[in-house]
Structure formats: C-alpha cells, structure tokens
Amino acid sequence: MALLECGARVWLLVAAVMFLLLQARLFSVQTKYADRIALAVEGENKCSHSKKALIDQFSVQQGRIVALEDEKERLENKNAQLSLLVRDYRRMGKEVPKLVGTKPVAAVVIMACNRPDYLDRTLNSVLKYQRLVAEKFPLFVSQDGPMESVKAKAKSFVGVGYMQHLEGDPPTRNPGEIVAYYKIARHYKFALSQLFDIRGFEKVIILEDDMEIAPDFFDYFEATSSILDCDKSVVAISSWNDNGQKQFVSDPTALYRSDFFPGLGWMLTREFWDELSPIWPEAYWDDWLRLNSTRKGRQFIRPEICRTYNFGEHGSSMGQFYYKYLVPIKLNDVHVDWKSYDLESMLKEEKFNKELARRIALATPLNNVDENILKMVENVNRDIRIVYNSQMHFESLARAFGVFEEWKDGIPRTSYKGIVVFRWKGNRVFLVRPDSREALGYNADVF
The missing domain is CATH 3.90.550.10 (Spore Coat Polysaccharide Biosynthesis Protein SpsA; Chain A)
Structure with missing residues (x-):
C-alpha cells in the first residue's frame, strides 16, 4: 500500500513538472506571438501614417493640378479677351497698344x-x-x-x-x-x-x-x-x-x-x-x-x-x-x-492722429444735448464734437442721428480711438470718448 502511494506521488510530481514545462512553453509561444502582433500593429500604424501622408501629398498635388488647369483656362480666356480688345481698337481705327508684362x-x-x-x-x-x-x-x-x-x-x-x-x-457648436x-x-x-x-x-x-x-x-x-x-x-x-x-x-x-x-x-x-x-x-x-x-x-x-x-x-x-x-x-x-x-x-498713424485731433479741436463742442439734438446741430452749422460717456450714451446719440449703434468687443462701428465721424448737412460730427484725446496722443486739452 505504501508502495502504491509512493508511485502515485512520483507520477503526480512528474505530471506537475510536465504541466509547468507546458505552461512555460505556452508562455514562450504567446510572448513570441505578442511580439509579432506588436510589430504588426506598429507596421500597420506606420503604413497608416504613410498612407495619410501620401493622401495629403496627393491632395496638394491635385490642388495644384486644378490650379494649373484653372490658370490655363484663365489664360485662354484672357487671350480671347485681348483678341476682342484688339478687334475693337482696329475697328475704331486706333493703334493697338503694346502689351507689357505687369x-x-x-x-x-x-x-x-x-x-x-x-x-x-x-x-x-x-x-x-x-x-x-x-x-x-x-x-x-x-x-x-x-x-x-x-x-x-x-x-x-x-x-x-x-x-x-x-x-x-x-457641425455647429450650439443647437439651433x-x-x-x-x-x-x-x-x-x-x-x-x-x-x-x-x-x-x-x-x-x-x-x-x-x-x-x-x-x-x-x-x-x-x-x-x-x-x-x-x-x-x-x-x-x-x-x-x-x-x-x-x-x-x-x-x-x-x-x-x-x-x-x-x-x-x-x-x-x-x-x-x-x-x-x-x-x-x-x-x-x-x-x-x-x-x-x-x-x-x-x-x-x-x-x-x-x-x-x-x-x-x-x-x-x-x-x-x-x-x-x-x-x-x-x-x-x-x-x-x-x-x-x-x-x-x-494715413501714417502719427500724421493722421495729429490731423484728426486738429479737426476735432476746431469743432464746436456741443454739451448738454437733449431730444432736440438735430436742431441744435443744424443751428451751429459747422463741425461739432459731442463727448459720450458710455455705450448706452453713445447708442442714444447714434440713434438720434440714424448712424449705426452696434458695438463689437467694445468698439463702435467705424470708430478709431473711440471716435466716430460722419457728416450732417455737409459738416462733420465727431462722437468722441472722454479718453480719445489721450488715445490720439494729442496733448492739448481740447475736449
């Protein structure tokens, strides 16, 4: 009986060793396959990048081909256009001007x-x-x-x-x-x-x-x-x-x-x-x-x-x-x-600023304007300046004259250094911020 138990233990030990050897073999094989798969994935990624690069390059080349075709068509059209002009010159008995590359x-x-x-x-x-x-x-x-x-x-x-x-x-950022x-x-x-x-x-x-x-x-x-x-x-x-x-x-x-x-x-x-x-x-x-x-x-x-x-x-x-x-x-x-x-x-900044500041300085200041602002402006009959103190104030003035009231990122339409200028009965109207003088770099205290 003891002999049988001993034999069974030996066989179990042999089986365990065989199992361990088999697992090690399987692990080795799996590792090799994993390495191969990793290499394959890496190769596929490289192929994908290469393919994308080729597609981008193809798109650029295709764009250039289309551009060249368009240029060819444009030159053909221009040739036809020039032919028509030459015909018109000759029909009117005028000398055809010499064409110089421009x-x-x-x-x-x-x-x-x-x-x-x-x-x-x-x-x-x-x-x-x-x-x-x-x-x-x-x-x-x-x-x-x-x-x-x-x-x-x-x-x-x-x-x-x-x-x-x-x-x-x-796609849009927001619904609607x-x-x-x-x-x-x-x-x-x-x-x-x-x-x-x-x-x-x-x-x-x-x-x-x-x-x-x-x-x-x-x-x-x-x-x-x-x-x-x-x-x-x-x-x-x-x-x-x-x-x-x-x-x-x-x-x-x-x-x-x-x-x-x-x-x-x-x-x-x-x-x-x-x-x-x-x-x-x-x-x-x-x-x-x-x-x-x-x-x-x-x-x-x-x-x-x-x-x-x-x-x-x-x-x-x-x-x-x-x-x-x-x-x-x-x-x-x-x-x-x-x-x-x-x-x-x-239009150079320094010269433009100086001239604009000069014109504003010469304009008649209009203070304490009310609902009769248009009549007040017409009575002056010369360039005027009106200082606005806020966006709401500007909008009320713009609304009275009929010019754009809209602002974008703190700037009224057409404005420069906070100054909006337009004509009224031929004279200039300057709507200016209190700090427009400093923004223009003009030192005289004129408005």
Whole structure:
C-alpha cells in the first residue's frame, strides 16, 4: 500500500513538472506571438501614417493640378479677351497698344454659393472696369457647393477663373445655430488658401456675389495697396463705410483709419493670411476679425464714400439692416485721381492722429444735448464734437442721428480711438470718448 502511494506521488510530481514545462512553453509561444502582433500593429500604424501622408501629398498635388488647369483656362480666356480688345481698337481705327508684362496688384475673388442672378449682376459690374486692368487684378469666382446654374454662370464669362469648394455641412457648436455661417467660414478659408498658398498671389481682394463696384474701385485699391507694404499697423484695406449712407457722406477723397473691421470689399496680404490661417474660426469669421485679440491693436483703412454697393436683400443674414443701412448707401460716382495723393504719408498713424485731433479741436463742442439734438446741430452749422460717456450714451446719440449703434468687443462701428465721424448737412460730427484725446496722443486739452 505504501508502495502504491509512493508511485502515485512520483507520477503526480512528474505530471506537475510536465504541466509547468507546458505552461512555460505556452508562455514562450504567446510572448513570441505578442511580439509579432506588436510589430504588426506598429507596421500597420506606420503604413497608416504613410498612407495619410501620401493622401495629403496627393491632395496638394491635385490642388495644384486644378490650379494649373484653372490658370490655363484663365489664360485662354484672357487671350480671347485681348483678341476682342484688339478687334475693337482696329475697328475704331486706333493703334493697338503694346502689351507689357505687369505684376498683379491683387487677385480679386467673388464669393458665390447659390444665387446665379446675383452673381451675374456682380460679374457684369466688376468686369465693366476690370477688363481694362485685368493684368493687375486677375478675377476669380469661388463657388461653395454644387449648384450647376452658379457654375455655368461663372464659366460663361470670359477672363474669369473658377474655383469650387465641395464639402458637406459642418457641425455647429450650439443647437439651433445657422449652419450657413460655418459653411461661409470654411469657404473663405478654402478660397484664400487657393489664392495665397496654391496660386501664390501676394494680395487678395474679397468681394461677395451681391456687390456692385464704383468706377474708381481698382484705382482705389491700387493706390492704397502700398500702405499694406510699408505700414504694419494697417492689416487690411476696405472699400466700405458702415455709415456711408447718402446723408452722412460728401467727400470722395476722404480716407480714415478704423479699429473696426468694415469688410464688404476688402484687401489683405499674404503676410496677414499666414497669421490668420492657422487659427481661422469655425464660424462668424468677420466678427472674429473684429476682436481685439485678433486685431492686436492694428487698424483698417476705409473711405468716407463707399466703393462697393451691397444689393443682397436675400442671404445668410436674412436681410438684417438691409433697408435701413444698405439701401441708402452712396456708391462713389466721382473720378478721383488717387495717384496725385500721397496716401502713405496722409494715413501714417502719427500724421493722421495729429490731423484728426486738429479737426476735432476746431469743432464746436456741443454739451448738454437733449431730444432736440438735430436742431441744435443744424443751428451751429459747422463741425461739432459731442463727448459720450458710455455705450448706452453713445447708442442714444447714434440713434438720434440714424448712424449705426452696434458695438463689437467694445468698439463702435467705424470708430478709431473711440471716435466716430460722419457728416450732417455737409459738416462733420465727431462722437468722441472722454479718453480719445489721450488715445490720439494729442496733448492739448481740447475736449
């Protein structure tokens, strides 16, 4: 009996050893397989990264191919356009001028989506003046979305390049938000990337498909483009004045610095785009440009009399402000010889501040204004200044005159150093903050 028990123990011991050896073998095999799986996963990740890099590279190359095709089409259209001009010169018995290669001042892009009738009106207005300066201002249409009638309309015009942005509806941050504002922001980033990063332009002028332009639109932008090169305190040139209604303007040569981004026909540089593009917002791009954190203390140039007219009653903003503020806008119709003005010097910050402070100092102060403010202003019959002490106070004054009351990030529309200027019966009205004098760097105690 003892012998049997001893044999059983031996067999149990042998079985235990065999089991341990088998487990060790299995562990070794599992370890090898785990290592192989890890290597396989690592290899798959590398393949995925390589694939993504190839896709990105392919997308860039595809974008360049599309850009080259567009450029080819643009050159063919330009050739056809030049042929028409040559024919017209010969028909009128005039000598055909010699063509000299010209470096573009800026590319011009019309942002379009789903309004072919609006686009037709805008293109006809722009081409009326652009054909004479096509070398300096190459023209493009950028369409957001697949609407064939818009594409056909854009391609029906000779000398116009075409770009198309096709992307699904982006997600919104908050329930109930209008997705159009997100789509517009994406479209703007696409169009600016195409013109700056792919096609290599140094400056771009942005229009929308519901705008007409003034006869001196291109002269204005050519004359002011050098300001962007020499004055780094200015980041964009606009053709728009929010308070540019007929009753508030009179001088077609007057230009102003502004802390408030006007938009609606504006020019920016590649340098500014390189700063903006990595942080471009998901939506509300224009209000984002009006933030102090985006502007960083820099200004925009705007005219007193608009060089663009917005006829877009129907659009993403659903006609906001249309009848009150857009319909009465004065579109410049006077020829201005911009080349005869030293704009760089006139609009340089120190000189502009000094001249503005001088004009405000000469203006008649109007204190203790009441509900008869308009009659009080007319009785003075000269430039006046009124100090406002708060946003609410400013809004009540703006409401009385009929100018924009709106503020963005603490800044009233059109203002510079807290100063809003407009015309009333031909005379200037200056609405100023109590600290505007210090902001201008003007030491005399004048207001």
